Structure formats: C-alpha cells, structure tokens
Amino acid sequence: ISFNILCIGETGIGKSTLMDTLFNTNLSSSTSTHCLENVDLKSNTFELSEKNVNLKLTIIETCGYGDQIDKSNSHQEILNYLDKQYESFLQEELSLNRNIHQINDKLVHLCLYFISPTGHSLKAIDLNTMKALDSKVNIIPIIAKADTICKNELLHFKQRIMNEIFKNSINIYQFPTNENDSCVNNQNLIANSLYPLAVIGSNEIVKFGNKQVRGRQYEWGIVSIENESHCDFVKLREMILSTNMFDLIEITHTKHYQTFRATRYIE
Amino acid sequence: ISFNILCIGETGIGKSTLMDTLFNTNLSSSTSTHCLENVDLKSNTFELSEKNVNLKLTIIETCGYGDQIDKSNSHQEILNYLDKQYESFLQEELSLNRNIHQINDKLVHLCLYFISPTGHSLKAIDLNTMKALDSKVNIIPIIAKADTICKNELLHFKQRIMNEIFKNSINIYQFPTNENDSCVNNQNLIANSLYPLAVIGSNEIVKFGNKQVRGRQYEWGIVSIENESHCDFVKLREMILSTNMFDLIEITHTKHYQTFRATRYIE
Numbered sequence: 001i002s003f004n005i006l007c008i009g010e011t012g013i014g015k016s017t018l019m020d021t022l023f024n025t026n027l028s029s030s031t032s033t034h035c036l037e038n039v040d041l042k043s044n045t046f047e048l049s050e051k052n053v054n055l056k057l058t059i060i061e062t063c064g065y066g067d068q069i070d071k072s073n074s075h076q077e078i079l080n081y082l083d084k085q086y087e088s089f090l091q092e093e094l095s096l097n098r099n100i101h102q103i104n105d106k107l108v109h110l111c112l113y114f115i116s117p118t119g120h121s122l123k124a125i126d127l128n129t130m131k132a133l134d135s136k137v138n139i140i141p142i143i144a145k146a147d148t149i150c151k152n153e154l155l156h157f158k159q160r161i162m163n164e165i166f167k168n169s170i171n172i173y174q175f176p177t178n179e180n181d182s183c184v185n186n187q188n189l190i191a192n193s194l195y196p197l198a199v200i201g202s203n204e205i206v207k208f209g210n211k212q213v214r215g216r217q218y219e220w221g222i223v224s225i226e227n228e229s230h231c232d233f234v235k236l237r238e239m240i241l242s243t244n245m246f247d248l249i250e251i252t253h254t255k256h257y258q259t260f261r262a263t264r265y266i267e
Numbered sequence: 268i269s270f271n272i273l274c275i276g277e278t279g280i281g282k283s284t285l286m287d288t289l290f291n292t293n294l295s296s297s298t299s300t301h302c303l304e305n306v307d308l309k310s311n312t313f314e315l316s317e318k319n320v321n322l323k324l325t326i327i328e329t330c331g332y333g334d335q336i337d338k339s340n341s342h343q344e345i346l347n348y349l350d351k352q353y354e355s356f357l358q359e360e361l362s363l364n365r366n367i368h369q370i371n372d373k374l375v376h377l378c379l380y381f382i383s384p385t386g387h388s389l390k391a392i393d394l395n396t397m398k399a400l401d402s403k404v405n406i407i408p409i410i411a412k413a414d415t416i417c418k419n420e421l422l423h424f425k426q427r428i429m430n431e432i433f434k435n436s437i438n439i440y441q442f443p444t445n446e447n448d449s450c451v452n453n454q455n456l457i458a459n460s461l462y463p464l465a466v467i468g469s470n471e472i473v474k475f476g477n478k479q480v481r482g483r484q485y486e487w488g489i490v491s492i493e494n495e496s497h498c499d500f501v502k503l504r505e506m507i508l509s510t511n512m513f514d515l516i517e518i519t520h521t522k523h524y525q526t527f528r529a530t531r532y533i534e
C-alpha cells in the first residue's frame with residue numbers, strides 16, 4: 001500500500017522529529033535554515049513492513065514555510081505539488097496502457113498542519129493556507145510542541161483554534177463516526193473531541209523509571225511521548241496509521257480526486 | 268528615575284507574561300489576536316518603589332509583530348516610535364523653557380528582542396529588525412519560552428544564534444566589563460557568556476515542595492522561574508534591573524541619542 005503524508009509547518013516546529021517519532025526513523029538529522037527565499041518541498045520515501053503489510057510511505061515536508069518576509073505565496077508551492085500529483089494520476093488513468101493495479105498512488109492522503117503553540121490562536125498564514133487546501137487534501141491540524149503548554153492553557157487553546165476553524169468555514173478532516181464498527185465509531189468520536197491533537201515528538205531515548213522511552217528530558221521532569229496524559233501522540237498514531245488509514249486513502253480518491261477531475265473536465 | 272523597556276516579539280511569544288514576571292504585575296490579562304494588519308505598539312506606565320528608589324517604568328510591547336502576511340514593514344512602526352521619542356527629547360532640550368531636571372525621559376533604554384525557541388536559528392525577520400534598530404537602541408536578545416528546549420539543545424541553539432548575530436554584524440548590547448567594580452565586571456562577563464539569556468515567564472503561583480513559587484506546572488514536573496538551573500530569568504532580572512540599569516540609561520543618552528542628534532544636524 002502507498003501512504004503519502006504532507007507535513008506543513010514553520011521551520012523548527014518539529015515536523016521531522018514527529019515523523020521520526022511516528023515511524024521510528026532518523027530523517028531529522030540536519031538543522032534547517034530559516035532563510036529560504038521560497039517555500040520548498042522535500043520528500044522521503046521508504047518501505048515499512050508490519051504484520052504482513054508492506055507499506056510504501058512517502059513523507060513530504062515543507063521547507064521554509066512562514067520564513068519569508070512576504071508570506072503571500074506560502075501555499076502556492078504546496079497547491080502546485082498537490083495538483084501535479086492529481087494531474088499525473090489523471091493522465092495515468094486516461095492512458096491506454098494503464099494497468100489499474102500498477103497505478104502508482106502518489107496522491108497525498110493526509111496533510112498534517114502543524115500549529116505553533118503560541119497559546120493565543122491561529123495565525124493569518126494558518127487560516128489562509130488551510131482554506132486554500134481544504135478542498136484538495138484531508139487536513140488534520142495538530143498542535144506542535146505540546147510540551148510548551150500547560151494542561152489548563154491547552155484546553156482553552158484547543159477551543160479557540162476550533163472556533164476559528166469553524167468561523168472561517170475551513171473543512172478539516174474528521175475521523176468517521178458512521179462506520180459499521182461501533183468500536184471504531186467510539187474511538188473516532190473521542191479523537192474528534194480532542195481536536196486539534198496536541199503532539200510532542202522526540203528523537204531521544206530517555207530513562208523513565210526502569211524503562212527506555214522516547215522522550216524529552218528537562219531539568220524539571222521527563223516527558224514521555226507514549227504517555228497519554230503527557231500528549232495526544234498515541235491517539236494521533238493510532239488514528240492515522242491504524243484505525244483510519246484506509247478512510248484517509250479512500251476519501252482522497254473518492255472525494256478530493258473526484259473534485260479535481262470534475263474541475264479539469266470543466267476547463 | 269524613568270526606565271523604559273521595549274519588548275519586540277511575535278504574538279504569543281510571552282512578552283506580557285515575562286514583563287509581569289519581572290515586575291510582579293498583571294498586564295497580560297487579555298488574549299491577543301494574530302490578525303492585526305499592521306504592527307502596533309501598546310504602552311503601560313506604572314510607578315514602582317523599592318529600597319527608597321522611585322522607579323517610573325514604561326513597558327512598550329509590539330502587537331501583531333510577525334503576524335502579517337507581508338512582514339517587510341515590521342520594524343517601520345518601531346523605528347518611527349524610537350525616532351519620535353528622540354525627536355521630542357531633542358525639541359525639549361532645544362526649547363528655551365527647558366529645565367534639565369524636568370525633561371521627561373521617554374527614550375527607550377532597553378529593547379528586549381524575543382527569539383522564538385525553534386531550536387534552529389534566527390528568522391529573516393529577526394535579523395532584519397535587529398539590524399534596523401541596532402544603532403537606535405540597546406538590544407538584548409533573549410530566547411523566549413525556554414522551557415521548550417532541553418539543556419543540550421539550548422547550548423547549540425545559543426551558539427548558532429550568536430554566530431548569526433556576529434556574521435550579520437548586528438550590534439547588540441553587551442553588559443560592560445570595564446567598570447571600576449571588578450565584582451560587577453565578573454558578573455557581567457558571566458552574563459555575556461550566557462547570551463542569549465534563555466527565559467521563562469509565568470503568571471501562575473505553583474506549589475514547589477513547601478514553597479509557593481512563580482512557575483509552570485506540567486504533568487511531568489514543575490518549572491520554577493527563579494531556579495537558575497531551569498532558566499536564565501534570575502540572571503536577566505539582576506542584569507537589567509539592578510547591576511546595569513544605569514549603564515542602559517547612560518548608553519541610550521551618550522551613544523544612541525547622540526547618534527540621532529548628529530544625524531538630525533546633518534539633515
């Protein structure tokens with residue numbers, strides 16, 4: 001199966017680290033610069049095998065997003081990339097040689113939008129970008145570096161963000177709650193109520209009691225990524241990699257790709 | 268004595284909270300919006316009495332800094348404000364009615380530049396703004412929300428920031444190390460070596476052992492602002508409010524104001 005994730009967020013917001021945490025990889029070895037003149041996209045593809053499932057995973061990350069003095073073109077590069085994937089998928093579908101089992105699925109199935117943990121609300125660039133992309137890709141907004149925010153602040157921050165998302169009619173992806181499996185429906189209902197999921201990522205293994213866990217070691221304590229009272233990371237991983245991966249892929253094809261195709265036929 | 272501090276930093280970076288922590292006030296009661304169309308400056312003045320010294324303190328904070336889609340005018344508003352203070356000081360100095368003991372000193376004696384704790388380096392907006400203002404005001408760069416960064420990451424982050432500051436020839440304020448008091452010289456030498464000071468601010472009082480301290484309570488531990496192994500807050504407060512307050516005021520008058528006056532005479 002091909003699964004393609006796009007990570008959008010400012011430099012240093014923790015995209016590489018979160019991807020490494022999600023997939024147990026080590027992509028975030030280099031320090032990024034804040035001085036790119038334009039938003040760029042860098043992509044890594046690798047194979048993962050788990051429980052007899054071969055997963056071909058592609059992670060696309062923005063570089064320099066939000067760094068430019070003039071941010072008005074911030075989402076243009078991303079929009080171009082998404083359209084390019086839809087276009088080549090369409091061409092392959094239309095081509096006479098097509099073999100439906102061999103169409104390389106390079107559509108972006110999930111866009112993780114990293115929200116800066118300011119504690120106030122969304123920035124203009126967040127609203128603009130999400131609005132520009134919400135009919136093109138499944139967007140799941142997440143609060144990055146959640147270890148910056150205390151528990152009581154986090155609740156209010158989540159509420160303010162969700163209010164702004166609804167007030168601006170931004171269509172974010174919601175985990176489906178009308179599946180045949182009521183257990184899945186319940187899990188998804190809970191996950192939706194935790195939006196935006198507040199995550200922490202780490203490339204460090206720290207000693208926590210007698211266990212070795214992924215975490216961040218501070219002078220005042222140790223954050224354990226897998227501890228659900230520390231952050232929503234476990235919930236995010238479960239939601240996007242196990243419970244709803246197929247829904248994310250399906251919605252991309254049955255909704256977003258169809259929207260693209262319809263728009264192309266009109267032209 | 269009048270002491271005027273300008274805080275420059277993005278919305279939600281912790282300016283109000285840090286000022287409240289420094290002066291035991293409660294200015295940060297309102298949630299800021301990220302949607303101001305232009306950078307604005309808001310100012311609060313209050314009187315503090317400590318050890319027979321009456322301090323007339325004015326805190327000026329940027330609003331909406333870094334939020335605009337087009338950030339190219341970010342420092343213009345600040346530049347205008349600084350020049351306006353120098354201009355009215357000059358006019359008062361030149362006026363025939365002047366009473367040297369009554370000139371209201373509204374010059375900005377200290378500019379705290381809040382650096383976002385990305386872990387990478389300075390942003391383009393940081394370099395641009397500091398470069399535009401470094402001949403106008405004493406700039407002390409500080410790393411905000413230092414509880415976001417682990418100890419080992421912090422050392423590298425500080426080094427990268429200082430390298431960029433020197434590489435871009437930005438004149439930041441350094442605590443004086445050639446004073447008559449060798450004890451002060453030593454303290455200042457140490458403080459300079461800790462640049463940029465990494466600070467944490469808090470409006471909450473938390474229970475730490477059997478003490479009530481200003482801090483931030485996380486699920487994994489309690490950050491105590493006054494604890495010098497948690498952050499450089501105590502060092503910053505000591506440096507700017509006690510050891511070097513007069514130097515900051517003096518340099519503003521003997522160096523920055525004189526630079527302004529010279530430029531005005533040339534015009």
Ligand SMILES: Nc1nc2c(ncn2[C@@H]2O[C@H](COP(=O)(O)OP(=O)(O)O)[C@@H](O)[C@H]2O)c(=O)[nH]1
Nearest residue numbers: 011012013014015016017145200201385386415
């Ligand atoms: N406090 C905190 N720091 C993080 C977290 N994730 C990553 N970092 C740190 O933030 C810095 C930038 O992370 P990186 O993944 O390179 O960000 P990217 O530029 O978005 O890819 C590094 O120093 C990381 O150690 C997190 O969840 N919390």
Ligand SMILES: Nc1nc2c(ncn2[C@@H]2O[C@H](COP(=O)(O)OP(=O)(O)O)[C@@H](O)[C@H]2O)c(=O)[nH]1
Nearest residue numbers: 118119148278279280281282283284412467468
């Ligand atoms: N982690 C962390 N959060 C902070 C710190 N200082 C302030 N905050 C939080 O950041 C948010 C914004 O702070 P505020 O002072 O209003 O930022 P301002 O917009 O720059 O004035 C609030 O939720 C604060 O509680 C800090 O040192 N560390």
